[in-house]
Amino acid sequence: MRKTGYHEITGVIHCLSGLRVGGSDELLQIGGTDLTCIKHPVTLRPYIPGSSIKGKMRSEQEQKLGRFGGRDQSEPCGCAGLACLVCRVFGPHKKARHELGPTRIVMRDAACTRGGETELKSENVIDRKTGTALHPRKVERVVAGSEFSLRIGIQVWDLDSGCEHNDKNGGDALVEFVKDGLRSLQQTGLGSGISKGSGEIEFQGLKLDGTPFTL
Numbered sequence: 001m002r003k004t005g006y007h008e009i010t011g012v013i014h015c016l017s018g019l020r021v022g023g024s025d026e027l028l029q030i031g032g033t034d035l036t037c038i039k040h041p042v043t044l045r046p047y048i049p050g051s052s053i054k055g056k057m058r059s060e061q062e063q064k065l066g067r068f069g070g071r072d073q074s075e076p077c078g079c080a081g082l083a084c085l086v087c088r089v090f091g092p093h094k095k096a097r098h099e100l101g102p103t104r105i106v107m108r109d110a111a112c113t114r115g116g117e118t119e120l121k122s123e124n125v126i127d128r129k130t131g132t133a134l135h136p137r138k139v140e141r142v143v144a145g146s147e148f149s150l151r152i153g154i155q156v157w158d159l160d161s162g163c164e165h166n167d168k169n170g171g172d173a174l175v176e177f178v179k180d181g182l183r184s185l186q187q188t189g190l191g192s193g194i195s196k197g198s199g200e201i202e203f204q205g206l207k208l209d210g211t212p213f214t215l
């Protein structure tokens with residue numbers, strides 16, 4: 001087993017709407033609970049954790065390919081199959097022993113490069129019968145127009161020579177798979193509250209190993 005290549009995708013994550021990273025839609029609390037966004041401990045500037053971008057991209061690709069795990073299909077894919085690009089690129093979920101080699105994608109934290117101010121947005125849950133607002137809460141989000149630096153590493157191993165995706169082979173297939181993931185993120189969004197108008201993004205100035213490309 002040998003590492004044979006490394007590709008890097010760089011670019012800018014441009015926020016078309018406010019962006020919420022750190023809050024969770026599952027934690028719907030009664031009262032005016034502030035759900036604050038994640039900030040760097042030293043600079044106090046918001047950032048997008050690489051794990052957050054990676055997790056969202058993974059779930060998008062799983063939905064597109066219909067690959068899920070767990071007894072009720074509610075967990076990430078952990079099939080560890082040689083033909084499963086989700087497991088190959090992102091690592092098989094909850095599986096310590098497998099033949100796929102190391103996780104191919106290296107998602108760096110996205111530092112804020114422009115904007116970065118935060119705002120409080122009120123979100124209500126509407127009672128369907130009465131039409132009145134229940135559990136109003138305020139969530140903190142980064143303002144529209146803010147920008148974050150995108151940096152994704154893609155490691156290629158000799159094990160990838162037989163890989164195929166969108167008519168590409170080997171390491172190029174892995175790159176193509178990640179580009180697909182970026183396309184999906186641009187269609188849906190990043191962070192939480194996407195269905196309530198947050199997290200709409202656009203990738204700008206994308207480069208693969210220094211060469212510009214478009215999605």
Ligand SMILES: [Zn+2]
Pocket residue numbers: 067077078079080081084086087092
């Ligand atoms: Zn899998």
